[in-house]
Amino acid sequence: MTAPLLKVDNLCISAPSGPIVQGVGFTLERGRTLALIGESGSGKSMTALSILGLLPPGLSHATEGGVIFAGEALPLGEERRMRTIRGKRIAMVFQDPMACLNPFSSVGSQLDETLRRLNVTAREVRRERSQRLLTEVGLPDPPTILRRYPHELSGGQQQRVMIAMAIAGEPELLVADEPTSALDASVADGIVRLLADLQRRHRMAMLFITHDLAIAARLAHDIAVMQRGKVVEIGAAQVLMSAPRHPCSTRLIGARRMLGAPRSPAPTTIESRVLVANGVSVDYAPRRLFGRPFRAVEDVSLTLGAGNTLGILGESGSGKSTLGAAIAGLIGISGGCMTVLGQERTQRLHTLQGSRRRECQLIFQNPYGALNPRLTIAQLMAEPLALMGVAAAQHTERTTVALAEVGLERQHMMRYPHQLSGGQRQRVSISRALLCRPRLLVCDEVVSALDTTVKVQILKLLKRLQEAYGFGMVFIGHDIEVVRWISDEIIVMHKGRITDRFAAAEMEADERDTWTKRLLACTRVPSHSPSTAHACG
Amino acid sequence: MNLLQDIAFQLARALMQAFAIMVIVFLLVRVTPGDVVDVLAIEGDLTAEQQEVMREELGLDRPLVTEFFNWVRQAATGDLGQSLRYGRPVADMVGNALPTTLTLAASSFIIGLVLAFSTALTATMTQGRFTTSLVNLLNIWSIAFPTFCVGVAAILVFSIWLGWLPVLGAMIAPVVIIGIDNAGQIAKPLFEELREAANSAHVRTARAKGLHPVRIAIAYLLPTAIPIALALSGLILAGLVAGTLTMEVLFGLSGIGSLTLQAIHGRDYPVVQGAVVVIALGIVAINTVMDILHRLIDPRLAR
Incomplete structure (x- = not known):
């Protein structure tokens, strides 16, 4: 031809x-x-x-x-x-x-x-x-x-x-x-x-x-x-x-x-644990009157030290986002107990109390949905400041400093979320979460919607900020390489349960659970001829 | 939930709505100050004793609850009582008035639907300026000109100036006027929905498959528009009650609207109750049918 x-x-x-x-x-x-x-x-x-x-x-x-x-x-x-x-x-x-x-x-x-x-x-x-x-x-x-x-x-x-x-x-x-x-x-x-x-x-x-x-x-x-x-x-x-x-x-x-290249893990500090969960389960209320509740998370135990990152890996429907929301206190737990920032939470009292509510922040996958489209970036950033009781006169200064930290400039402050790119919006979300100086940050698929290059920038940014402020981070994701790069320890979830847990550096080791191996096989860049593509996995 | 359960649920809901409506209608008529005897007394100079006797005969002195259940029991067997004023069975009076109103409502509804669907669909498929303007014109027309204004103007122009139609009793003018009004109310939202559907991913897929535009319109665009068309139709059918009432009065048609209005003026409770209940049950029935249709057409509503 x-x-x-x-x-x-x-x-x-x-x-x-x-x-x-x-x-x-x-x-x-x-x-x-x-x-x-x-x-x-x-x-x-x-x-x-x-x-x-x-x-x-x-x-x-x-x-x-x-x-x-x-x-x-x-x-x-x-x-x-x-x-x-x-x-x-x-x-x-x-x-x-x-x-x-x-x-x-x-x-x-x-x-x-x-x-x-x-x-x-x-x-x-x-x-x-x-x-x-x-x-x-x-x-x-x-x-x-x-x-x-x-x-x-x-x-x-x-x-x-x-x-x-x-x-x-x-x-x-x-x-x-x-x-x-x-x-x-x-x-x-x-x-x-x-x-x-x-x-x-x-x-x-x-x-x-x-x-x-x-x-x-x-x-x-x-x-x-x-x-x-x-x-x-x-x-x-x-x-x-x-x-x-x-x-x-x-x-x-x-x-x-x-x-693809593994990163050296942060030193583990046992003394300052920001999150301890013991046999936690989360139920969703039944959809019908006498139906059985749906158990989204079952018997999950984990710990996270300050300055460390815990990666939660799983496919959609594995319960990883539910677990994240439960850690942040957005939804209640149905069993077990969870200590967040030193406050014990049970079935009856699931919201975080007092300053802890501020010290635990959540960042979502879709920054466009998480930012109020009717407010400018400056107004969006002023909201948490006002809640913390910072005087209005200082808002501009604090906002400028916070935005500079995530690589945004003064000119972005007067824009609306739709006038920013996806990566810039996610930077705003991160910056807003960090205004409260959190000790625990829950990131739910925060880079999944971003391009590879922007993804890498955001990941580096999160890592740099973590080193500067020493917050503990729960990083939820489905992309193995992203989760491995940012995490020190990783748990793998499947159908609401933890099926595997390991240090990020040991991901490739032989003793991995079959489910983890399956996830690994899917993302591995092969030795590359398209004719051998079918051999992968 | 399966289909039969869904339909059973809709029917049960309709039944409860019907009962609630009967309670409300019954009370509404009775909280209006003055009864039929008061009205007759003013018209015919009755003495106080005569008024007492009349009230006793008509059962107006009995407790409301007893009266209500009597009425419901009789209504269930098709007996809506007798007119206090004329002594005729209410069922007959309503039955005589119903065909006129139904013809008026049904034909104007069909005209409205056909007009709205044809303009909205052509505007979507051609994306032309003229067809789009037509949709907007219909929409503005129905907002700007209430039917009774157009009705008066139509009588002036077609009956008095041109002499084409009789002043009273002609059906064509009110049917067209309400029809256009209905079309105006649904054409615009229908068009917006269709235009959105035309730019949707599944229509793009259909084009990528090489399907014919007519096939795309029938299998892809119309089903998207049907839920909103059903919802809007429900609203329009309810609005038709008010619409036909003014038109009946204006054009001298003896439909259910004029009957109700006369009965209200004369405090003829059984007639008001009977007419309003028939209309209300009609609306409940229509809405129930709409909901069931919606459920049948959109497979995603199956839970």
């Missing part, structure tokens, strides 16, 4: 506010995988959407440049002509499968309409094909799945259904836009393996958009790095990973490397 299957040539996309993608170009051969990586806002998703002519309203292609598919220029702006290509020759898998499936119809009817559009006329043939597709994407018991509605499936199952619909038309090119970023690590791993497998079996070309370098390295033959609407570096995955040339690629790879 001489001509490439896909040739993106000088592609330009502009919004009313300015250009989003400027002169992007790359080629993709049949049967190969190209990963498009970059930070959020780099234009990688828009590039992907424009290949199917699916740009959101308000964005438009420039006249020069375009996309050449199998030797012909794609009529990007023409809905009617694009429709003959979509789903048949180019298919797409999106990021958030829950939002992408039609909530009003069953999996069966969504697969059915896909096949009907592909001119499979006989009803029985469509049904039989649907079942075969579901089997192919690794879903057990297809007849049951076909009857289900999207909300009755797990995130991983939903994404598999999306993939089944995408491959239904035997497309020559599959565009996958961050298909794993809304999923748990082990589920994401399954999806990546499935995509690699399907790509090989169907000899499809795949354009894989991601911000996760590890996944890109596992899947792709070639990697293109995007920054601010431009491709800054493109090359074979192996070469790019080992010897990146552009600063942006270096930064992305360096960030991953920093997380």
Whole structure:
């Protein structure tokens, strides 16, 4: 095959506010995988959407440049002509499968309409094909799945259904836009393996958009790095990973490397324990009148010393966030006892009393949800100060100092949360939590929503602040490398129980619990040829 | 909860609502100062003794609770009592008035729905300036012009100036007027909902699958709009009671609205009670049907 299957040539996309993608170009051969990586806002998703002519309203292609598919220029702006290509020759898998499936119809009817559009006329043939597709994407018991509605499936199952619909038309090119970023690590791993497998079996070309370098390295033959609407570096995955040339690629790879290298643990100080839990369990009230309560956390015992970090690792639904909220006193405990900052808490008295309430602070995953959108940063920061009884005259000074500590400047003080980037918002959340000089900080997935490079900055910031102020930190996360980097000790939770506990440096040791090993296997960056990807895990 | 349990729950709730409504209607009528005998006394010069005898005959001196349960027991068998004023069975009077009101309400409701859905859907699919303006025009029209104002204007223009319609008794004018008003109330929220749905991830997926726009409109856009359309329809149907009342009075139609109004003026308790209860139970029934429909259409409501 001489001509490439896909040739993106000088592609330009502009919004009313300015250009989003400027002169992007790359080629993709049949049967190969190209990963498009970059930070959020780099234009990688828009590039992907424009290949199917699916740009959101308000964005438009420039006249020069375009996309050449199998030797012909794609009529990007023409809905009617694009429709003959979509789903048949180019298919797409999106990021958030829950939002992408039609909530009003069953999996069966969504697969059915896909096949009907592909001119499979006989009803029985469509049904039989649907079942075969579901089997192919690794879903057990297809007849049951076909009857289900999207909300009755797990995130991983939903994404598999999306993939089944995408491959239904035997497309020559599959565009996958961050298909794993809304999923748990082990589920994401399954999806990546499935995509690699399907790509090989169907000899499809795949354009894989991601911000996760590890996944890109596992899947792709070639990697293109995007920054601010431009491709800054493109090359074979192996070469790019080992010897990146552009600063942006270096930064992305360096960030991953920093997380990969173990950090020396902080000295353990037994004397000043900020948190001791003994056989703690947490129940959620039953949803029905005489139903049984749901036990989210069961028999958890842990200790945390000042200046140390305890990592809590687990998948969604493992009870780790519930445990965090219970530590911070947001919800009550149903059994056992917990001593936070020297105050003993039982079932009857679960809130923290007096100054301890101030000394235990909580930071959440989504800073945009945690900051009141109607207040400026200065007003947001003034709230805890006023509660502590600091005179209004000193607010500006205290706020400026606190924001400077997290790397924000005076100019940010008059802005509203929506005028800041995700990383800046999380800095504000951290800064606000630290205004109260906490002795215990509970961080619930605080970097999960951030890009790798920003993630690393925030992690370094937390570590630096911890060294300066000596607070104990509970760090909840699902990303093994992030949790390992920041923690001194790690507990692994599964279905509400602690299944494993170990010092961060000993994570790779042999005596690890099988569940921990499974989590580890999912995130390990492999020795890198995409053809061996299926061997991982 | 499964479907049958859900429906049983809705029906039980409707039954309780019906009972509460009957209590309220019964009390409301009786807390108004003055009774039918007072009104007749003013009109027909009755002596104090005659008034006493009349009250005893009509049962107006008995305790409220006894009266209430008598009324409920009879109403359950379809007997709404007799008009204090005309001596005719209330059920007959309501029954005679009902077809007019139902025709008026149903046809204007259907006109409203069809008009609202067609404008909102075209505006969403074309994203055109003209179709969007049409939605806004309908919306502003229903806010700015109350139906009784439009009604008066319509009589002036079509009946008096142009002479196309009779002043009293024509059904077409009130049906169109209320229909447009209904459309105006739902077209805008419906359009907003549809536009949001058109930009949603699952519609984007449908486009990526290469589905035809008409298929997308039917299978993806309409179901999204149905919950809000059902909720708004419930509100509109309740509002129709007031809407049809003014229109009936204005256009001289003898529907349930005019009947109720006359009965209130004459303190004709059984007629007021009977008419209001029939209307209220109708609304409860409609809302219950709406809730059950909503539950049937949106699979996510199954818990």
